[in-house]
Amino acid sequence: MSLSVAERSYLFDSLSSPQALRPDxxxxxxxxxxxxxxxxxxSSNGSARIIASDGSECIISVKSKVVDHAVEKDLIxxxxxxxxxxxxxxxxxxxxxxxxxxxxxIDSSKLQLTxxxxxxxxxDVLVLSSYSYPVSLISFGIYSALKxxxxxxxxxxxxxxxxxxxxxxxxxxxxxxxxxxxxxxxLAIIGDNIFFDPAFNESMVANNGLIISWSQGKVxxxxxxxxxxxxxxxxxxxxxxxxxxELVNKYAQDIVKTLD
Amino acid sequence: MSxxxxxxxxxxxxxFTPEVLARISPELSLQKHLSLGFRPSLKGFEEFREIQxxxxxxSRYGKEHKDNNIIGSNVLKCGDTFVVTTITGGIIEDSxxxxxxxxxxxxxxxxxxxxxxxxxxxxxxVEVERGRAGACxxxxxxxxxxxxDYVLYSKILPKEALKVQPGIRITDNNNGNAKxxxxxxxxxxxxxxxxxxxxxxxxxxxxAKIKVFSRTGPVFDLCxxxxxxxxxxxxxxxAFVDERATDLKMTIRTKxxxxxxRETYEILSDPCQQYSLRLHSENxxxxxxxxxxxxxxxxxxxxxxxxxxxxxxxxxxxLLADLDTEAEENSVNSTISVIxxxxxxxxxxxxxxxxxxxxxxxxxxxxxxxxxxxxxxEDEIK
Amino acid sequence: MNVQDRRxxxxxxxxxxxxxxxxxxxxxxxxxxxxELNFQNGIISNSNGSSIVENNKMSLLTLVxxxxxxxxxxxxxNCKINIIIKSEKFETKNLKELSQxxxxxxxxxxxxxxxxxxxxxxFINFNIEDEDELVEYIPALVSGCxxxxxxxxxxxxxxxxxxxxxHTAVCLGQNGDQLLGLWxxxxxxxxxxxxxxxxxxxLSEIIKSCQEKIIVSKQQLIxxxxxx
Numbered sequence: 046m047s048l049s050v051a052e053r054s055y056l057f058d059s060l061s062s063p064q065a066l067r068p069d070x071x072x073x074x075x076x077x078x079x080x081x082x083x084x085x086x087x088s089s090n091g092s093a094r095i096i097a098s099d100g101s102e103c104i105i106s107v108k109s110k111v112v113d114h115a116v117e118k119d120l121i122x123x124x125x126x127x128x129x130x131x132x133x134x135x136x137x138x139x140x141x142x143x144x145x146x147x148x149x150x151i152d153s154s155k156l157q158l159t160x161x162x163x164x165x166x167x168x169d170v171l172v173l174s175s176y177s178y179p180v181s182l183i184s185f186g187i188y189s190a191l192k193x194x195x196x197x198x199x200x201x202x203x204x205x206x207x208x209x210x211x212x213x214x215x216x217x218x219x220x221x222x223x224x225x226x227x228x229x230x231x232l233a234i235i236g237d238n239i240f241f242d243p244a245f246n247e248s249m250v251a252n253n254g255l256i257i258s259w260s261q262g263k264v265x266x267x268x269x270x271x272x273x274x275x276x277x278x279x280x281x282x283x284x285x286x287x288x289x290x291e292l293v294n295k296y297a298q299d300i301v302k303t304l305d
Numbered sequence: 306m307s308x309x310x311x312x313x314x315x316x317x318x319x320x321f322t323p324e325v326l327a328r329i330s331p332e333l334s335l336q337k338h339l340s341l342g343f344r345p346s347l348k349g350f351e352e353f354r355e356i357q358x359x360x361x362x363x364s365r366y367g368k369e370h371k372d373n374n375i376i377g378s379n380v381l382k383c384g385d386t387f388v389v390t391t392i393t394g395g396i397i398e399d400s401x402x403x404x405x406x407x408x409x410x411x412x413x414x415x416x417x418x419x420x421x422x423x424x425x426x427x428x429x430x431v432e433v434e435r436g437r438a439g440a441c442x443x444x445x446x447x448x449x450x451x452x453x454d455y456v457l458y459s460k461i462l463p464k465e466a467l468k469v470q471p472g473i474r475i476t477d478n479n480n481g482n483a484k485x486x487x488x489x490x491x492x493x494x495x496x497x498x499x500x501x502x503x504x505x506x507x508x509x510x511x512x513a514k515i516k517v518f519s520r521t522g523p524v525f526d527l528c529x530x531x532x533x534x535x536x537x538x539x540x541x542x543x544a545f546v547d548e549r550a551t552d553l554k555m556t557i558r559t560k561x562x563x564x565x566x567r568e569t570y571e572i573l574s575d576p577c578q579q580y581s582l583r584l585h586s587e588n589x590x591x592x593x594x595x596x597x598x599x600x601x602x603x604x605x606x607x608x609x610x611x612x613x614x615x616x617x618x619x620x621x622x623x624l625l626a627d628l629d630t631e632a633e634e635n636s637v638n639s640t641i642s643v644i645x646x647x648x649x650x651x652x653x654x655x656x657x658x659x660x661x662x663x664x665x666x667x668x669x670x671x672x673x674x675x676x677x678x679x680x681x682x683e684d685e686i687k
Numbered sequence: 688m689n690v691q692d693r694r695x696x697x698x699x700x701x702x703x704x705x706x707x708x709x710x711x712x713x714x715x716x717x718x719x720x721x722x723e724l725n726f727q728n729g730i731i732s733n734s735n736g737s738s739i740v741e742n743n744k745m746s747l748l749t750l751v752x753x754x755x756x757x758x759x760x761x762x763x764x765n766c767k768i769n770i771i772i773k774s775e776k777f778e779t780k781n782l783k784e785l786s787q788x789x790x791x792x793x794x795x796x797x798x799x800x801x802x803x804x805x806x807x808x809x810f811i812n813f814n815i816e817d818e819d820e821l822v823e824y825i826p827a828l829v830s831g832c833x834x835x836x837x838x839x840x841x842x843x844x845x846x847x848x849x850x851x852x853x854h855t856a857v858c859l860g861q862n863g864d865q866l867l868g869l870w871x872x873x874x875x876x877x878x879x880x881x882x883x884x885x886x887x888x889x890l891s892e893i894i895k896s897c898q899e900k901i902i903v904s905k906q907q908l909i910x911x912x913x914x915x
Contacts, residue, residue, distance in 0.1 A: 272791035280865030
């Protein structure tokens with residue numbers, strides 16, 4: 046799928062003008078409608094399936110394991126697979142590097158079971174189809190999956206430093222995992238305008254892209270710029286970063302509410 | 306028709322600048338140069354490129370304190386090409402301690418183990434940078450294998466020199482200060498004798514990463530020489546285990562619910578104490594390479610008025626030292642690689658016959674040159 | 688899962704790399720801090736352009752190959768930039784993320800439309816890497832790429848630069864008026880250093896101070912380039 050030079054030029058003009066009009070009529074800060082289904086994988090601790098209006102689709106599974114946290118430092122691990130891309134491609138590896146950095150900001154003390162042992166969480170992401178840069182979709186999916194994750198209930202004692210004992214769990218009682226995963230927003234910069242969640246045709250004419258992470262009421266690191274195409278890429282006014290962060294701070298809370 | 310035949314056709318000779326000729330016909334360009342008495346690189350026939358060394362400034366023991374894992378290094382620049390060698394270490398648990406046990410069992414102390422089994426090699430990975438990504442090339446694989454084999458058969462690296470003599474880290478219960486004590490240090494008299502009774506044995510392993518930049522010709526001898534220099538700069542850190550770990554036992558559950566007990570040690574390297582790797586220095590030798598090529602009589606640039614006929618039967622060949630440039634690499638089919646020490650002791654010689662006329666005099670000559678080159682290379686490090 | 692690399696001689700699988708115990712001498716490193724970058728160009732004869740950028744904590748060798756033909760069969764009106772970073776210290780995953788970022792930045796200044804149907808491959812080798820965080824390398828990486836591109840006679844529209852401040856790398860063009868790239872990493876707290884990082888400084892202020900600093904570093908770069 047590609048756009049002709051004329052199509053791109055038309056899109057760029059309409060999106061960079063002061064009264065910008067998006068091709069699908071959305072407001073600048075409006076996301077595309079998404080459908081989320083949770084808990085559809087019976088063998089996972091938590092799962093989510095997320096579908097965007099353009100047909101982009103992503104499934105996420107959360108599994109867990111008991112580890113000695115003195116040995117394993119990273120208690121959450123994200124693995125990303127994108128259909129049609131090689132595992133070692135630039136796109137897959139950089140998205141997976143980005144998400145492992147984002148996930149590191151989650152407070153992992155919630156995963157501690159006993160003084161010696163912790164849960165280790167494995168998040169497997171499979172992007173079935175995607176037409177625009179998929180990090181936003183993936184992060185919403187991870188958010189929904191983690192929010193619907195239930196882990197086995199511990200019945201042995203918390204203090205196991207002195208006793209040689211492996212943690213034992215209740216036969217069927219589960220505890221809801223209580224974490225607040227960060228969200229990631231992709232913003233396109235076209236001219237002096239900023240657009241949330243650019244669709245494929247908007248990405249093709251974006252001058253630059255911003256990846257902004259947000260957690261618990263404020264913008265956090267990592268923040269990145271990213272080229273969304275290879276024809277229109279150029280610099281932008283530094284103050285747009287400020288505006289973008291302000292926009293995210295303003296609307297992210299509403300998005301979280303909707304996802305919950 | 307008849308008019309056409311009578312017309313004279315002028316044939317203009319096409320001429321190229323030397324650079325263009327060297328690209329489109331490297332063989333001819335090389336022959337023309339040789340007939341003038343020098344090589345396309347403007348070197349003499351038996352002239353080597355000069356080398357520049359940058360000894361061991363990449364490792365943690367280099368001039369500035371660095372916090373990396375490199376324990377020996379070398380940067381060798383030869384002509385345009387430069388080779389960066391870094392040596393890192395590893396530790397392996399010796400699974401076979403049977404050698405001593407075997408001797409005891411048989412009761413013979415002087416079992417003649419073949420000499421070679423007392424030596425080991427370094428694990429080299431060569432990367433030749435030429436602007437491509439992906440799997441390693443045949444050249445890189447061949448270079449690594451040759452380096453591995455020749456280090457082993459040169460008997461440079463005795464296994465004895467890589468034995469680990471671990472110290473013990475003792476934590477003082479009163480003030481929480483940790484200190485490391487080695488079996489050979491002076492202040493261990495206060496300790497009980499059995500502290501150093503660790504049933505496991507370890508050895509160091511050496512890994513070399515050799516990166517070649519700006520390759521202009523064959524690079525084996527550059528890699529070898531750089532590796533030799535780097536090996537001589539290697540410092541092994543002292544290693545120790547923690548006191549608490551000396552009698553540590555770990556329960557391992559297997560599927561059949563049989564609990565097995567295995568001793569585990571975490572062995573750490575001392576950041577401050579190290580010693581030079583004891584190589585068999587008399588076995589250190591340096592590499593050089595040569596090519597022999599037949600002179601093409603037709604390429605000879607003769608003086609305009611000379612009447613003598615070119616004798617097509619007498620083939621002349623010349624010896625070229627230190628092959629460089631694309632033209633020489635592609636046109637010279639008879640190549641000789643020599644690893645020799647400064648006394649003329651040979652560690653390795655390989656001759657690819659090719660098509661050139663190789664005379665015994667040439668071989669004598671090149672062995673002499675190798676010795677001289679080895680002298681020069683050896684002096685560089687002193 | 689027993690995949691073995693049969694192409695390289697890697698030694699026995701059971702060996703463990705040397706692990707150095709924590710040394711107390713780490714402070715001595717920051718004492719001799721000389722952040723000024725030194726440049727060199729044109730040292731590698733089998734590439735189109737090359738550069739070395741170093742200070743006393745890092746040495747980066749950048750090689751530019753191209754513009755050369757790509758394997759792409761379909762017509763590409765623009766040149767494709769590809770960057771491969773090689774390092775012993777950092778994970779490939781993180782290096783790939785960084786190369787994608789650098790590609791984005793370079794796309795802003797290389798005249799891509801001048802080289803249709805071709806590709807520019809940039810190989811960056813980390814030879815000395817005493818800096819712990821990738822973000823600290825970004826200014827040297829950007830300068831290295833710019834010098835190597837000029838050395839390869841590839842047309843660029845602007846001499847861009849980058850500044851790393853407070854764990855945030857900012858790439859700026861047109862003397863600081865245009866923001867080309869922004870990279871902010873979450874900070875991992877090490878036990879022995881926490882002093883020079885302040886999370887409360889807003890991004891816009893970091894960008895402002897980078898805009899002031901960029902002029903000095905750009906002047907240094909231009910001085911070198913005009914003597915090339």
